[in-house]
Amino acid sequence: MKSRTNNFLSKTDILNAADQTFRRFGPDKTSVTDVAKLLGVSHGTLYRHYPSKAALREAVTERWLEEQIIIPLAELVEQAAGSPLQNLRAYVEKLIELKQRSEAQDPELFSMYAAVTGQATELIETHLQRIVSQLGRLVEQGRAAGVLAVDEDSEVTARCIIHATSRFHHPGHAYEWKSPATRGEFLQLWSLLERGLVSPQAHFKAD
Amino acid sequence: MKSRTNNFLSKTDILNAADQTFRRFGPDKTSVTDVAKLLGVSHGTLYRHYPSKAALREAVTERWLEEQIIIPLAELVEQAAGSPLQNLRAYVEKLIELKQRSEAQDPELFSMYAAVTGQATELIETHLQRIVSQLGRLVEQGRAAGVLAVDEDSEVTARCIIHATSRFHHPGHAYEWKSPATRGEFLQLWSLLERGLVSPQAHFKAD
Incomplete structure (x- = not known):
């Protein structure tokens, strides 16, 4: 987990983190929370960008x-x-x-x-x-x-x-x-x- | 469940019961035990004919x-x-x-x-x-x-x-x-x- 010093979360940041998480845990076992953790943001913050795991996939x-x-x-x-x-x-x-x-x-x-x-x-x-x-x-x-x-x-x-x-x-x-x-x-x-x-x-x- | 008065269990009997059970419960939720119940035989008896759910499917x-x-x-x-x-x-x-x-x-x-x-x-x-x-x-x-x-x-x-x-x-x-x-x-x-x-x-x- 890395901590973020500002609120800017680019699409590339999110997709990189999701890609990495899907590869690590497998697409079925990955949760949105896993991706949020890797990004150092709250589950809610990530949901504002991608409202479901399906959207992230x-x-x-x-x-x-x-x-x-x-x-x-x-x-x-x-x-x-x-x-x-x-x-x-x-x-x-x-x-x-x-x-x-x-x-x-x-x-x-x-x-x-x-x-x-x-x-x-x-x-x-x-x-x-x-x-x-x-x-x-x-x-x-x-x-x-x-x-x-x-x-x-x-x-x-x-x-x-x-x-x-x-x-x-x-x-x-x-x-x-x-x-x-x-x-x-x-x-x-x-x-x-x-x-x-x-x-x-x-x-x-x-x- | 019907009870069987003899030990003869034909392939057709088994496949009919399995077909009916798969349709009723869906292929994922059906167990070999469900099929055995419908046939009125023990789980072990059915296993001697079809050694796994995969074989039955x-x-x-x-x-x-x-x-x-x-x-x-x-x-x-x-x-x-x-x-x-x-x-x-x-x-x-x-x-x-x-x-x-x-x-x-x-x-x-x-x-x-x-x-x-x-x-x-x-x-x-x-x-x-x-x-x-x-x-x-x-x-x-x-x-x-x-x-x-x-x-x-x-x-x-x-x-x-x-x-x-x-x-x-x-x-x-x-x-x-x-x-x-x-x-x-x-x-x-x-x-x-x-x-x-x-x-x-x-x-x-x-x-």
Whole structure:
């Protein structure tokens, strides 16, 4: 416990303390009081910023998703220099790698994120929309280049790709990721998706 | 509680009693003793058949999956009379309908199945393999008819289709099924998959 000499409590201070406490005690056993203690403030003071443990869990998860997932993927989109299909695949593989690595190396925060996923619909939908926007930019580049035969709204296709690959990056499937077959199953699925993405004739036939 | 006049305790008796008890008290609150009481046998007698509550949950889930999912889908495969693409879509839509209906109308058993999914790897893999075999028969019919341009091993493609549509039938995504956008999102994804399944040129290009 550290004591505070002034009343200023920044969002970063609170999230750092909550993050540290969730990691130490686990998300289920952590109480708001534990976080307040680490900050050297009263339970009431912390409640004025985050009115429940759920609110604190969501705020930590939101920042964690930003730092662990969105920022590395944004860098990949900025630097994408391959063919349209290579860029799409690199994005999805990076998303999968980031999720699977978090699950293995950062289990407390990953399991908190998994629990929040089923509860905080708005937070998760916002996160998903950011993923869709990032991937949508790469889809749009491929469509503009005439390589992808897809819907004019590139985010529709991006969302399809994210849904189709859920098994490899959605936390509800984490129990499946340890199987040695997983990597091969992704490659088979990706091959099927690529055929769908590039096929103009089939596109018009199926419409 | 009913009393038993002989020692014969069939698997069906036990599973019926366990099913009824799980529905009444909920899977978390049910104890093996509750099931033994309903059967009119001692806790020890029941333990000789199912050595833990986990074993009882798995046995009930296994039967539930058979009755609620596998049997109706087997009937659909037997009666499939449309084009290959229509048959594939009918199968996947039926799988989705059965899962989503169970979640809405049979929440106790569905939530038990959802919990078992992350724990009983072998049971769930066996269930998945049965789904893959059923769908694989329909894929094989489409491949033999020259409509689908897919791997010689039809079960590889069937497994891809099941993985690609996980979001709509895997219990880890149940929280997403209430969204009114879900149906449209499935149709968009299905259209992308169909293009991949029928496109021979793209197939050879992508290899």
